[in-house]
Amino acid sequence: MRSLVLAIVVALAFAAVPARTADETIVVGSKNFTEAYILGEAVAQLLESEGFVVDRRLGLGGTKICYDALVAGDIDVYVEYTGTIAEAIKNIDGQPTRERLAEVLTPDGVEMLETFGFNNTYALAVSEQVATARGLTRISDLRSHPDLRMAVSHEFLERGDGWPSLQRAYGIEEIPAGIEHALAYQAIADGAIDLTDAYSTDGELNRYALTVLDDDLGFFPVYLAVPLVRVDLDDRAKDTLRRLANTLNDSEMREMNARAVLGGETTVAVATTYLAEKGIVAGDGSSAATQFRDTLTGRLAANTTRHLELVVLALLPATVLAVLLALGIFKLPLLSRGAVYVAGLLQTVPSIALLALLIPLAGIGVLPAVVALFLYALLPILRNTVTALTSIEPTLRRVAVAMGLSPAEELRHVFVPLAMPSIIAGVRTAAVISIGTATLAAFIGAGGLGDPIVKGLALNDTRLILEGAVPAALLAVVTELVFEQVERWLVPGHLRASNSGG
Amino acid sequence: MTSSVDSAIVFEGVGKRFDDWVFRGIDLALPAGRTTAIVGESGCGKTTLLQLVNAVLRPDEGRVDVLGEPVPDHGLEAFRRRIGYAVQGAGLFPHLTLEANVSLLARLERWSPGEIDARRGELFDLVGLGQDLDDRYPHQLSGGQQHRAGLCRAMMLKPDIMLLDEPFSAIDPITRTEIYAQFENLRGHEPVTTVLVTHDIREARRLADYLVIMGEGSVVQAGPTDAVVAAPADGLVKRLLESAQ
Numbered sequence: 001m002r003s004l005v006l007a008i009v010v011a012l013a014f015a016a017v018p019a020r021t022a023d024e025t026i027v028v029g030s031k032n033f034t035e036a037y038i039l040g041e042a043v044a045q046l047l048e049s050e051g052f053v054v055d056r057r058l059g060l061g062g063t064k065i066c067y068d069a070l071v072a073g074d075i076d077v078y079v080e081y082t083g084t085i086a087e088a089i090k091n092i093d094g095q096p097t098r099e100r101l102a103e104v105l106t107p108d109g110v111e112m113l114e115t116f117g118f119n120n121t122y123a124l125a126v127s128e129q130v131a132t133a134r135g136l137t138r139i140s141d142l143r144s145h146p147d148l149r150m151a152v153s154h155e156f157l158e159r160g161d162g163w164p165s166l167q168r169a170y171g172i173e174e175i176p177a178g179i180e181h182a183l184a185y186q187a188i189a190d191g192a193i194d195l196t197d198a199y200s201t202d203g204e205l206n207r208y209a210l211t212v213l214d215d216d217l218g219f220f221p222v223y224l225a226v227p228l229v230r231v232d233l234d235d236r237a238k239d240t241l242r243r244l245a246n247t248l249n250d251s252e253m254r255e256m257n258a259r260a261v262l263g264g265e266t267t268v269a270v271a272t273t274y275l276a277e278k279g280i281v282a283g284d285g286s287s288a289a290t291q292f293r294d295t296l297t298g299r300l301a302a303n304t305t306r307h308l309e310l311v312v313l314a315l316l317p318a319t320v321l322a323v324l325l326a327l328g329i330f331k332l333p334l335l336s337r338g339a340v341y342v343a344g345l346l347q348t349v350p351s352i353a354l355l356a357l358l359i360p361l362a363g364i365g366v367l368p369a370v371v372a373l374f375l376y377a378l379l380p381i382l383r384n385t386v387t388a389l390t391s392i393e394p395t396l397r398r399v400a401v402a403m404g405l406s407p408a409e410e411l412r413h414v415f416v417p418l419a420m421p422s423i424i425a426g427v428r429t430a431a432v433i434s435i436g437t438a439t440l441a442a443f444i445g446a447g448g449l450g451d452p453i454v455k456g457l458a459l460n461d462t463r464l465i466l467e468g469a470v471p472a473a474l475l476a477v478v479t480e481l482v483f484e485q486v487e488r489w490l491v492p493g494h495l496r497a498s499n500s501g502g
Numbered sequence: 503m504t505s506s507v508d509s510a511i512v513f514e515g516v517g518k519r520f521d522d523w524v525f526r527g528i529d530l531a532l533p534a535g536r537t538t539a540i541v542g543e544s545g546c547g548k549t550t551l552l553q554l555v556n557a558v559l560r561p562d563e564g565r566v567d568v569l570g571e572p573v574p575d576h577g578l579e580a581f582r583r584r585i586g587y588a589v590q591g592a593g594l595f596p597h598l599t600l601e602a603n604v605s606l607l608a609r610l611e612r613w614s615p616g617e618i619d620a621r622r623g624e625l626f627d628l629v630g631l632g633q634d635l636d637d638r639y640p641h642q643l644s645g646g647q648q649h650r651a652g653l654c655r656a657m658m659l660k661p662d663i664m665l666l667d668e669p670f671s672a673i674d675p676i677t678r679t680e681i682y683a684q685f686e687n688l689r690g691h692e693p694v695t696t697v698l699v700t701h702d703i704r705e706a707r708r709l710a711d712y713l714v715i716m717g718e719g720s721v722v723q724a725g726p727t728d729a730v731v732a733a734p735a736d737g738l739v740k741r742l743l744e745s746a747q
Contacts, residue, residue: 055596081692159739179735182585286686304599306643346547395590395591395593396593397559397591398589398593399587399593399595400554401558401582402553402582402585402654402665403583403587403606403607404578404579404580404581404582404583404585404607405579405610406579409579409610413606414595417595417597417598417599418595418596420597492639494596494639494641495596495597
């Protein structure tokens with residue numbers, strides 16, 4: 001029975017080793033908000049329609065993670081914004097030209113392709129009703145309507161490049177109230193306020209029938225969406241992606257976002273429709289693989305399998321290392337305390353920070369996620385094992401030596417069996433922690449049940465969040481049950497941690 | 503063979519210190535095939551003396567010879583397996599059944615299952631343990647049963663020497679009398695050289711052929727039990743013997 005379990009675990013571990021990706025595979029990344037998911041998916045589907053094998057790493061946790069991954073070659077393409085490249089990635093003041101941006105990206109081995117056409121920048125929005133009634137079309141028009149009830153997000157109100165500069169540039173005297181961005185749209189719809197700030201491609205602008213005022217003085221920086229690719233990406237792939245150039249304007253992108261956030265369509269479906277309607281891909285661009293990924297069962301199976309892979313790949317070596325380490329050092333009190341202390345220190349590093357720190361060392365995807373989970377799993381196992389070994393009754397230790405057991409026999413027949421309940425409890429704790437922490441691995445493109453959670457957060461889609469959270473919780477429960485069974489096999493009844501009775 | 507050696511264990515000028523000296527200048531020759539009791543107040547170093555025999559501790563001066571040879575520096579596992587060991591509270595491993603506790607060393611020595619069963623059956627008969635207890639864990643046994651199992655474990659490999667560290671002190675008086683009889687029965691059938699550490703002079707007189715009386719840091723008197731009883735070396739030995747009357 002035990003050997004069967006062992007065989008299954010080993011088989012799982014081997015099955016979990018990701019198949020080596022072929023050289024021609026193109027890894028597509030994206031950030032983790034609605035528009036980024038749609039465009040990332042569109043890029044992936046377009047490449048697939050031309051016969052490329054695509055590995056999707058959508059929903060990566062932010063600009064730094066995406067760009068670093070691209071530079072490191074962990075992904076081959078993702079969609080970025082020109083304003084973000086200038087301000088966040090390269091710290092260039094003012095509004096650099098396209099040529100200047102291309103120039104600063106080249107040393108990183110990164111090439112900027114043509115823009116999708118739309119500009120996702122800051123915008124001021126008023127309700128259509130008010131716009132029509134007062135004839136508002138441009139920000140300049142605000143000067144002659146000081147009585148408008150304005151409320152903008154706190155960040156926009158405070159930022160140097162937000163309201164204070166806009167006020168100077170346009171000569172507007174009024175100071176708006178501050179409002180939580182998520183509440184502003186509802187406030188406009190209810191007629192409580194007349195104007196708020198927005199991102200120009202927010203889907204909500206359509207839903208609440210808002211008019212975006214034209215930035216007639218060109219005050220806001222330009223955030224044109226552009227595919228960033230690695231210079232060494234296949235030329236045919238680059239040419240394929242150039243077909244996306246100038247295919248979307250602001251209101252079309254806004255419409256696509258609205259369908260994903262508010263209309264209940266998946267980002268995959270929105271991307272497919274976009275490619276087909278614009279004639280970028282003939283017919284239905286989604287491959288069979290995409291179709292499979294997009295059914296609930298398919299996603300659940302793929303995400304759960306990946307999640308288990310991450311946990312098992314981290315937990316097995318962590319268990320082996322932590323137990324061996326504990327066995328090696330438990331007779332040396334200083335060293336044991338030191339090791340437990342260091343493992344505890346690792347535990348205090350926030351998981352997102354640890355994942356980000358690992359990118360330069362291990363890239364993105366499964367490897368850094370497994371490394372992070374491995375580091376987190378060490379402490380509970382190491383601490384439990386060391387504590388159990390050091391608290392074995394001194395008489396038993398003395399008897400073991402005096403009987404003539406060799407150090408190896410002592411471990412095998414006395415120390416390990418006596419510590420076994422605590423070791424199992426430690427591995428069990430580590431497993432449950434890993435299952436929870438592994439959901440964060442989606443931020444660095446490792447997939448798993450965190451994928452729908454991250455995406456659900458971005459799309460404000462509770463159903464998607466549950467699609468990740470419920471299986472993750474079930475997995476934790478099943479893990480508890482499995483470990484109870486393992487303990488039943490390995491530990492006699494009266495010594496079981498989970499059973500205080502005889 | 504050990505039969506040619508009259509003294510199974512010899513201490514020559516032995517001293518042991520941890521921070522301070524526990525004892526110094528111990529000279530003793532313990533008779534082969536007999537039971538020796540080392541008697542003294544707690545803290546006098548009698549357990550320390552015992553642990554020098556199976557090299558759990560090493561002397562800081564002097565030498566200890568066991569079965570005609572100095573205590574070895576290497577191959578301690580093999581050396582210790584010729585010396586049975588039982589302690590106060592029995593020291594059975596809680597995760598092993600009675601059968602597994604007693605048979606552990608024989609398994610490691612790769613005895614055949616038949617040999618193991620035969621030897622265990624022999625020992626259980628001698629100390630009055632039923633075979634029906636085989637599958638019980640230590641916590642399911644009475645104190646007396648645990649101690650008898652401890653003796654069987656120590657005797658399993660038919661050792662040349664058996665060391666007993668206060669093995670009977672935690673047992674109630676009635677059970678103890680019973681176990682004394684079983685111990686003597688065992689010794690009667692297998693006259694292994696036995697060294698018993700105890701603070702109980704009555705126990706020592708009952709079980710031992712040879713007495714070693716320890717005071718603080720030294721041996722006060724050593725000799726055959728009858729001789730010591732007949733002629734106590736000093737007031738301390740006299741008081742000790744009288745306390746048992």
